[in-house]
Amino acid sequence: MKAHTEYLVFETKKRKEMVHITDQVEQIVRRSGIKDGLCFVSPMHITAAIYVNDLESGLIEDIGKWLEELAPERPEYRHHQTGEDNADAHLKALLLHHETTLPITNGKLDLGTWQRVFYAEFDGQRRKRVIVKVLGVA
């Protein structure tokens, strides 16, 4: 049994951006030497999330609009009395859940044909870290 940890860094150009990270996660799984187990992926921030879905630009736009409908930017959040202006980013991150776990079989991510992993940034334009921890049988 073995655990392997790496950290990814993202600094998006836009404040809100979906970044496709399946390949980076897959490379970490390969480097871990773990053949069978679980791969945990999570931002170390509270205004970003990880999600698994389709690599299709129309759907990615739909997801962004839908998150804005359900967790809109609004001046009147109480959190903004602290000087922040990003309460919506916290709510969007909660909606998508801040972490995901992925299965590893035969040394690879054991995902379905269309399952792709995304880093969902809701308050970017600065350096943010994502932890990837692989746990399993070497």
Next chain:
Amino acid sequence: MKAHTEYLVFETKKRKEMVHITDQVEQIVRRSGIKDGLCFVSPMHITAAIYVNDLESGLIEDIGKWLEELAPERPEYRHHQTGEDNADAHLKALLLHHETTLPITNGKLDLGTWQRVFYAEFDGQRRKRVIVKVLGVA
């Protein structure tokens, strides 16, 4: 330490359907021989989810209606320009989160009295797979 993997297949009669799968997951845990650890359950598709809640038909209907309110069927999603008509199924799957992890203690799912595991299908009527991976101490 040990890992054990099985795949379940579902082909629902209705396009949207909640399928109670606690017993099937429990049987996989038993076959794994793992006494203490975690059981990961996830569809290998991006229009279905796994959730844990009550086995009560009224509540299951409430959940379906509520998902339809928050992530409605609508023709105007950009994803539909690809020829698809199931963008709402992607959004519903994101809302419930595509995966869940369950605890195993003394060789059994360590769930509360009312916690039951469901496969939530949002674009069914075709064969879809769910991966169940058990990781822990034999």
Next chain:
Amino acid sequence: MKAHTEYLVFETKKRKEMVHITDQVEQIVRRSGIKDGLCFVSPMHITAAIYVNDLESGLIEDIGKWLEELAPERPEYRHHQTGEDNADAHLKALLLHHETTLPITNGKLDLGTWQRVFYAEFDGQRRKRVIVKVLGVA
């Protein structure tokens, strides 16, 4: 490899309440003796959730109001025909997801600066249990 399990008990004074539990989870990780691995945290109930976000009272209030907007208390849920009055609590729990997994590195929760763990109670004022299971390398 090792697994370690403890159960926390909460009985909130208010029916809906967010309880900060990072310190209690951290102490369980320390007692587990596990240096590298994953920490699973989940209520054993279907009207409560675990989430990770900011320890800031304004934002905690924003989250409560937002959950009430997206999953409101309403008399007309079908679940209420069973005599229950808490269908909204089930939906709020689904929205935040009923479980979370946290990474452990060097014997500690490997969280970002602002990441704090909360027990989100939506139907409290009675004893409810949370399972914390740590799995990893001792």
